[in-house]
Structure formats: structure tokens, C-alpha cells
Amino acid sequence: MVNSKIKAGEENLLHVYNRFPVALDYGDGMYVYDTEGRRYLDFAAGFAVTGLGYGNKELNDALKGQIDKIYHISNLYYHENCGEAAKELNRISGMDRVFFTNSGSEANEGALKAARRYAYTKNTGRYEFIAMENSFHGRSFGSVSVTGHNSYREPFEPVLPGVKFAEFNNLDSVKALVNDKTCAIILEPLQGEGGINLATQEFMEGIREICDENEILMICDEVQCGMGRTGTMFTWQGFGVKPDILTMAKAIGNGIPVGAFAMTEAVAAYSLRPGDHGATYGGNPLACTAVKKVIEIFERDQILEHVNQVSPYLERRLDELTEKIGCIVRRKGKGLMQGLEFNIPVSEVNKRTIQEGLLVIQAEGNVIRFLPPLILEEKHIDEMVEKLTKALS
Ligand SMILES: *Cc1c(COP(=O)(O)O)cnc(C)c1O
Numbered sequence: 177m178v179n180s181k182i183k184a185g186e187e188n189l190l191h192v193y194n195r196f197p198v199a200l201d202y203g204d205g206m207y208v209y210d211t212e213g214r215r216y217l218d219f220a221a222g223f224a225v226t227g228l229g230y231g232n233k234e235l236n237d238a239l240k241g242q243i244d245k246i247y248h249i250s251n252l253y254y255h256e257n258c259g260e261a262a263k264e265l266n267r268i269s270g271m272d273r274v275f276f277t278n279s280g281s282e283a284n285e286g287a288l289k290a291a292r293r294y295a296y297t298k299n300t301g302r303y304e305f306i307a308m309e310n311s312f313h314g315r316s317f318g319s320v321s322v323t324g325h326n327s328y329r330e331p332f333e334p335v336l337p338g339v340k341f342a343e344f345n346n347l348d349s350v351k352a353l354v355n356d357k358t359c360a361i362i363l364e365p366l367q368g369e370g371g372i373n374l375a376t377q378e379f380m381e382g383i384r385e386i387c388d389e390n391e392i393l394m395i396c397d398e399v400q401c402g403m404g405r406t407g408t409m410f411t412w413q414g415f416g417v418k419p420d421i422l423t424m425a426k427a428i429g430n431g432i433p434v435g436a437f438a439m440t441e442a443v444a445a446y447s448l449r450p451g452d453h454g455a456t457y458g459g460n461p462l463a464c465t466a467v468k469k470v471i472e473i474f475e476r477d478q479i480l481e482h483v484n485q486v487s488p489y490l491e492r493r494l495d496e497l498t499e500k501i502g503c504i505v506r507r508k509g510k511g512l513m514q515g516l517e518f519n520i521p522v523s524e525v526n527k528r529t530i531q532e533g534l535l536v537i538q539a540e541g542n543v544i545r546f547l548p549p550l551i552l553e554e555k556h557i558d559e560m561v562e563k564l565t566k567a568l569s
Contacts, residue, residue: 181211196530203230206549206556208535219548219560220535224368224400224513227427228473229549235430238469239462247462251454257464264471268409269402271422271438275448276459280399280425281314283435284362287421288318288336290439290447291360291393297446300391302359304338306350310370310540311363313397322362324370325540344373347382354386360393360421361386365411368400371541372508372515380417393420393443399435403427404474404550406511407484414510432466479550487511489554490546493561501568508543512550515543528567534560 182199199211206229208216221227228235242257249255262274275290277283288305295302307313307322314320320328321336324344329335338357343349344367361383367373387394396419401411403424408414410422420443425435439447457463474480487510494507494514505517518525522538529536529544537545548556 196527198530205229205231206552214533216530216533216535217556217559217563218535219546220537221427221547221549222431223426223537224405224547225426225429225431227403227405227479227550228430228470229551232430232473234473235466235469238465239432242462242465245461248457248460250456251459255461255464257461257468258459261459261464261467261471264468265424265428265436266438268471269422269424269438270410270413270418272441273444274436274438275453275455276463277425277435277437277455278433278457278463279314279435280397280423281316281319281435282455282458283399283423283425283437284313284319284322284395284397285316286448286453287362287395287397287423287437288322288360289453290421290437290443291395293449293452294393294443294447295359298391300359302357302391304340304355304357304359305336306340306342306353306358306361308344308363308367308370309341310344310367310373311397312367312369313362313364314399344370345376345379347379347386350383350386354390354392358390358392360395362395362397364397364399364401365415366401366406366510366513368513368545369539371517371539371543372513372545374508374510375415377415380412380415384417387420395419395421395423397423399423399425400547401510401513403470404480404483405513405547407480407487409480411510428470429463429466430470432463434463434467483511483550486552486554486557490514490548490557493557494546497561497564501565503568505542509546512546512548512552514546515539516546518542518544525567529564532563532567534563534567536564 200208201211309324311324313323321339324341340353365375396412398410421439423437498504503520508515522542522544539545
């Protein structure tokens with residue numbers, strides 16, 4: 177079944193991805209199609225990116241219109257799309273100041289620098305970061321240094337010094353690492369790559385308290401769990417525990433490469449200054465058109481309400497599968513960021529779902545992740561359950 181074109185083309189690429197033998201061609205709504213005309217139901221959304229699905233005409237028209245006007249100017253000059261996208265992003269995320277990046281790794285890289293710069297201005301002598309085991313924050317040197325998987329860091333050591341890892345959802349293990357050198361604590365309120373692990377209310381509140389008591393900044397990485405996926409615009413809002421710095425990417429541009437780190441005014445007042453940070457492409461007119469338009473469509477089409485309406489049905493159907501199928505151990509997650517934990521290797525499961533025409537994603541700990549476009553309907557959930565059941569039979 178392997179497409180011969182894939183082999184010829186792939187030999188030119190650095191081999192760092194274990195790709196499935198599928199060459200995709202185009203997408204429409206909840207479905208993507210390969211070059212041989214096969215249709216796949218998408219419960220991956222390109223890693224939680226295409227929240228609005230594929231082929232949204234309004235978004236595509238806005239992007240095309242911007243391409244014809246101008247799509248790059250550099251940050252030596254202002255473009256209103258940049259300020260407007262920042263204003264909208266701040267409004268929905270609860271932050272005050274935003275810096276646009278081109279990816280999630282870059283957003284975390286900037287967040288770490290912003291935290292160090294804050295400590296430098298305040299002359300606190302704090303530089304250490306506390307991160308979580310099983311976390312994922314990206315592949316650049318800073319972001320990989322706070323990623324809680326040895327295999328991601330080890331080949332590149334020495335990585336950033338001054339990073340300690342605590343056990344996720346174990347407040348005592350965080351407290352044990354806090355000292356007068358601690359600069360920031362970084363965590364995903366809902367871990368993605370690490371296996372769909374949701375922070376507890378107590379953990380989020382406890383981290384906030386530790387930060388407040390010690391002049392430590394709380395950084396939430398919502399690159400994957402943000403932008404409506406868990407039923408609030410950002411997952412921190414569901415906890416009512418506000419970070420000092422928030423990182424975003426993936427779904428904020430629906431696939432146009434754009435990320436951001438944002439902070440409260442109280443942090444910004446002591447953080448990065450002109451000359452401290454930059455990005456040539458960051459906040460370009462095209463990326464900011466994407467952010468603006470995505471937020472506009474989200475609110476007008478009441479995507480959040482839709483997520484909250486449809487996700488209990490997804491949970492119920494996944495719970496039914498867990499009851500019925502012996503190799504499924506349990507369901508984890510929130511909203512439209514769900515995982516099923518298996519007691520068999522999930523790489524095999526994933527191969528079989530693709531053969532059935534269903535896209536899902538593997539995560540750590542024998543977990544299959546379900547990250548569908550947020551526009552999905554109950555009928556798509558039924559179709560997914562049917563395909564998954566077949567794949568497992
Ligand atoms: C994907 C991801 C990143 C990295 O984003 P890139 O755009 O791939 O650099 C960082 N943090 C989390 C939580 C992610 O899921």
C-alpha cells in the first residue's frame with residue numbers, strides 16, 4: 177500500500193519523523209484525503225492545531241486577501257493586524273502584553289527569557305526553573321531543557337543549567353525544590369505529549385500560592401490545551417488560577433505558523449526591554465490575520481459553547497469503549513482533549529486506526545490521544561467509535 181512517491185521524496189528529508197505511509201492531499205471540515213482519494217476522519221487536528229477544521233472559507237478568504245496586500249514587513253514598523261491580534265488574544269487569555277512567535281517552542285523560549293529578565297531587573301538573584309516530569313515544552317534548547325523526558329534532553333546535553341523536575345500533581349515534590357534561586361515554575365495545566373494528564377485544582381492553586389509567597393513566576397504552557405479545547409478559552413480559566421506568563425501556539429492560527437507568549441502588566445513592567453528579544457517573522461500581517469480571524473469565528477460561531485455541548489458525548493462514548501474493550505484501561509482528559517490508556521503497545525493500535533481511515537495520536541504511557549477539530553458533531557464521534565472498534569477487533 178506504500179505510495180512509491182513517498183519513498184522517492186522522503187529520501188531528501190532529514191529522517192527525524194516516523195511518518196505513516198500516507199501522503200495527504202487536501203482537507204474538508206472534519207476529513208482529510210490522501211493522494212489516492214482515501215478519506216480519513218480527523219481526530220488529530222494536526223496535533224491540536226486545526227481547531228476550525230479544514231477549508232474554512234471565511235478564514236481562507238481573509239488569508240488570501242492579506243497575501244495580496246502584504247504579508248511581511250518586519251518589526252521595525254507597526255502593522256495594525258499585529259496590534260489588533262494582540263488585543264484580541266489578551267482579551268481572551270486574560271493577559272496584558274503579548275509577543276508573537278512562529279511556534280510553541282519559540283513561545284516557551286521567550287517565556288523563559290522573560291522570567292529571567294524579570295528577575296534580573298528586580299535583582300533577585302533568581303535563575304532556576306522548576307518544570308514537571310512528563311512535560312513537553314518543545315525542541316529548542318531552552319524549551320527542551322524544561323521538558324521532562326530524559327530521551328528528549330540526553331543527546332543534547334549539557335542543556336540549560338538550573339532546571340529541576342518535580343512530580344506533576346505532587347505539591348510536596350515542588351515545594352522540596354523551591355529555594356531562593358527559583359525564578360519560575362513552568363507547567364502545562366493539561367499535559368499533552370506526556371499522556372493527557374490534567375492538573376488537579378489543588379495543584380494549580382498550590383503552585384500559585386508558592387509563586388505568590390516567593391517572588392516566583394508561574395508560567396502556563398497552553399500551546400496544546402489552549403484555545404477552547406478544554407471548554408474555556410484557556411485551560412487556566414477553568415481552574416480560575418491565573419499564570420503570570422502564558423504561552424500559546426498551535427490552534428491560535430489554525431495552522432498558519434504562529435505562537436505567542438503573553439504576560440501580565442505586573443511582569444511586563446520589569447521584563448523584556450527593547451533589544452532583549454525579537455523575531456523577524458514574529459507577528460507578521462498574515463499570521464496576525466489568522467489569529468484575528470480565528471478569534472472572530474470562534475466567538476461568532478460560539479465554538480466554546482459547542483465544545484461544552486459535544487464533549488460530554490465524546491466522554492460517554494469513550495467510557496463505553498473502556499468498559500467494553502479489554503485492552504483499554506481508562507479514559508483521561510478534559511473537553512476535546514481526551515486520551516485512552518491501553519495495556520498493549522499503542523503504535524500497533526495507531527497503525528490499525530489509520531487502515532480504518534481514522535487519525536489519532538499516540539502519547540506517553542500507552543495513550544491514544546483524541547484531539548479533533550472543535551467543530552466536530554456527534555455523528556463524527558459515532559463514526560470514530562465505529563472505526564476504532566473495528567481497528568481493535
Ligand atoms: C507542541 C507543543 C509545544 C511545541 O510547539 P512547536 O510549535 O512544535 O514548537 C510546546 N508545548 C506544548 C505543550 C506542545 O504541545
